[in-house]
């Protein structure tokens with residue numbers, strides 16, 4: 032396998048890259064570095080390009096001798112997509128179409144795509160299965176669902192081997208604490224809680240305190256980037272030409288925002304000042320994955336996705352390295 036990871040300098044992508052490299056796989060990264068960090072990957076395996084530049088992508092596929100693509104490049108904020116729908120359709124959907132055309136031009140027929148739990152309808156009070164109703168509530172979810180439709184067409188029409196991995200909430204960090212989540216404008220719950228617990232932020236805002244959940248805060252299914260990386264490799268190996276597959280990736284367990292807050296306080300031994308703010312537009316109350324399909328078909332078992340492990344990993348990363356580390360230095364992956 033010679034794998035190109037689009038968005039591979041980002042949070043999930045660079046965790047996949049490092050996992051693949053540890054397995055001795057020839058992996059390369061294409062990223063425009065709008066959010067990703069050169070320091071998260073090996074310098075001589077990084078090409079800086081925009082996925083919407085079809086000719087540039089085709090040239091990289093050719094030069095690197097690529098036969099598999101893991102496609103993670105995207106704009107990722109659910110709330111931002113509501114105020115910038117054009118940006119999200121452009122990068123996430125038109126960008127994916129551009130990548131697929133570059134792949135077709137170069138005869139690259141295998142792709143694993145980062146989809147999302149945001150494609151599902153809202154209102155489930157049980158774990159969500161892949162065949163449950165689809166009804167994205169935001170441009171982010173819709174822009175990702177459109178790519179799943181594209182992949183279905185490319186599998187049927189051109190014999191592509193396509194897999195959509197619907198991640199729930201990616202979290203955690205590398206086990207050695209040297210790489211982790213480092214978005215320039217962080218909006219995710221776990222890094223914000225951890226930064227507050229470490230004393231680097233004044234406190235933490237809980238978005239909505241009257242959701243229809245036991246403690247009134249939203250419930251999410253957090254899954255470790257280490258477990259996600261393992262699932263990607265399994266999906267790449269299982270993909271079949273002409274077939275489009277979809278898998279949920281989550282821990283299968285729901286954790287509320289207040290429970291995350293309490294766990295961060297317990298791990299650090301520090302109280303985190305918090306206040307309830309209005310609910311965030313586009314948020315569902317509860318998102319929990321039914322992962323039966325990934326477990327049975329991919330043989331995948333999440334091993335690092337319990338709340339305690341995720342928070343300990345995130346605290347180790349943010350406490351010793353964090354965003355400043357990527358912005359200030361250039362280190363290569365091991």
Ligand SMILES: NC(=O)c1ccc[n+]([C@@H]2O[C@H](COP(=O)([O-])OP(=O)(O)OC[C@H]3O[C@@H](n4cnc5c(N)ncnc54)[C@H](O)[C@@H]3O)[C@@H](O)[C@H]2O)c1
Nearest residue numbers: 038041042043063065066067081082103104105145198201
């Ligand atoms: N983080 C989560 O909880 C989560 C959940 C579900 C799905 N996903 C999906 O997983 C993927 C990775 O998410 P992440 O959290 O690592 O985000 P990230 O922002 O860290 O990574 C995305 C990467 O894509 C790059 N990128 C953006 N636009 C690009 C373009 N036009 N051309 C080339 N590169 C571009 C960015 O520089 C960045 O490195 C995304 O597709 C996201 O939608 C993430």
Ligand SMILES: O=c1ccn([C@@H]2O[C@H](COP(=O)(O)OP(=O)(O)O[C@H]3O[C@H](CO)[C@@H](O)[C@H](O)[C@H]3O)[C@@H](O)[C@H]2O)c(=O)[nH]1
Nearest residue numbers: 107109147148149199200218219220223236237238249311
């Ligand atoms: O300061 C904060 C940040 C978040 N939250 C809440 O925490 C939960 C999780 O939010 P966040 O970490 O921002 O993740 P999501 O909005 O659930 O989105 C993530 O998970 C989706 C799938 O579940 C993916 O599609 C997205 O790319 C990914 O960002 C939500 O209820 C938020 O309202 C807070 O209460 N306070």
